Amino acid sequence: MRALVGVKRVIDYAVKVRVKGDGSGVETAGVKMSMNPFCEIAVEEAVRLKEKVRKEGCCLGCGIIKEIIAVSIGPAQAQETIRTALAMGADRGMHVKHDDILQPLAIAKLLKAVAEKEKPDMILLGKQAIDDDCNQTGQMLASLMGWPQATFASKVDLAGKDMTVVREIDGGLETLGMKLPAVITTDLRLNEPRYATLPNIMKAKKKQIDATDPAQLGVDVSSKLQTLKVVEPPTRQAGGLVANVQELMAKLKEKSLI
């Protein structure tokens, strides 16, 4: 079985994001970038599924993940993100080169095109990217492919083509059963991503990364959305101090709060 994992290069979670002077977007020049944390969890899950079944000594072709392909859509530097996935245990990479920011629908269409070429049995994505917080790509992709979807996965169990997924929902946990092929989007509690170790980083350098672009995949990525402006939230105003309860009551009445 083959798994396709999508990984996105985003501004590192620890960075304090700043808005560009012209309000057209956020500052990315000279800012630390790394793999989206939820994508890390997706890669980790794929690697665990590959390792787990191998450990249990299952036979051939009855539901073992044999190959993991890491795919990233973005500028040249997206290759680094793919290398990270390779260092974590992915087998080979696919870089869809495109310099501008793309909307989830375009990403979903591109991933569909890649999936039609690579024919994976499952597609793992992070539930959302920490830069746009869209939480749309996985759902759109499943719909385009006509595949079942298991979003916000916090536990994945595989038995041949039968998959059981526990999802985190508002009321608690929901367990779904579905048959592969399927789309899974990962939530925080699914696993803790491993470190890229030195020997694996060395091995990753030799792993293959194929390159393509939207034109070659035959996908129109033009967006029907236009960003008008990006602004920071208003700064919090300092509170006022009151000397006693009477003054507090007066202030509350003044602001029609009581």
Added chain:
Amino acid sequence: MLARNFLHRAISTVRGVRMLSDGLARMDFSKIEEHDINTFKELIGETSVLTHNDALEFHNNDWMKQYRGNSRVVLKPKSTSEVANILKHCNSRRLAVVPQGGNTGLVGGSVPVFDEVVLSLSSMNKILSLDEYNGVVQCEAGCILQTLEEYLAKHGFVVPLDLGSRGSCQLGGNVSTNAGGLRLIRFGPLRASVLGMEAVMADGTVLDSLKTLRKDNTGYDIKQLLIGSEGTLGIITKLAISVPRKLHSVNLAMFACESFQEVMDTVAAAKDKLAEIVSAIEFYDYQCSELVVRNLPGMSKAFESNFPFYVLVETTGSEEGHDKEKLDKFLDYTMEQQFVRDGIIAQGGIQMRKIWEMRENIPLALTKEAEVFKYDLSVPIFEMYNLVENVRTRLKYRCPHAAVYGYGHLGDGNLHLNVTCPKADKQTVLHMIEPFVYEWTAEKRGSISAEHGIGQMKTSKLHMSKAPELIALMRQIKRVFDPNGILNPYKVLADQ
């Protein structure tokens, strides 16, 4: 004198807390009286004078809970003139004063020994100005390190100092102890970054050398005397600090080594191949790793297998491509030369924080043990772990329940040696390791206090790292700055 002090300290540590009957006599200072409290209230306002027991508790105890003072009043002035007025009064009345910042010191230098007045800088915490062209920030001494860090980050600068207590420690305290920390290897000692200082002398005279100049060779640089003087020569009220730019390309690698020789080879290679982008080199032994995982919830080992030594190497630069290339070459080299058994490279901020937590939480994990003896030593790097192993051997048969931990600022030759044991073994262990550790360090011409300072803990050890002529000069200087000896008595220089 050494034996008597050691014996008395041994007696006092049975109770775990420093008491009056320690062989240390209260010097002949005046006692606080009602009229003094009234004067303080007039000088700085009633709300800035704390006399209630609950309020005093924090200020009378040090972070390690090893020292307990008996001050009856804590003052929190809001300006330099208030500090000056307080000191003028205390000097005329011969009242002893302890300057106090974040109270995070590890040698009992920030708490009273008897009933000294605590002068807290906490209310003087403003950031005054930032010169973005020259990279100079001015702030009051009570400004908390983390607050300054966050402010500077917004403007693209960093404080040239970082340590685990950043959430509580204050710049004045940092400068008074010439704090070291995690990034000394990159930014140099704090001494070099302090461009200007405003301080108040014991008699209330305000010393204004608050310049923001990188270069100023005009006479003796008095502020350098105050830096590292642990509040015994004057109270720092304002600082001007040179601040480097915040660079975005940060990488963190952790290596596992089989022997200390491999550790030293890794450091040498890092300094050679990573060169100017190195921003931290730290190490800890397997015992530390195991301790952190055991004592703190949610902490887990970085590597699957166990190794005797772990080395952290952090790089910070302005160009991601350039740094990644350097790092790649370095990693290739370590694998080729085989002085590294395994390694991890942090991918992103989350992993970096997790790896740093292992190292930064070692002191916290140690506080969970029954008894801890802490040593902060500068020794030649090739001797560093020899001491740890020596101490381990010494304790192995006599005190099998004692444990020895070695970690520290590897790149600066600064070892943090810690020994833990159950309460019952305290005396035996102390007898086995002191004065051995200090004598061993003195013999190697090392420092018995690399970065923590002398405080009240190491006054009897000062002579082991400083020649008598130097100590004699120190006493003379102290008399010049503080003839009545009211500033932080019983600290740094013993028997003042």
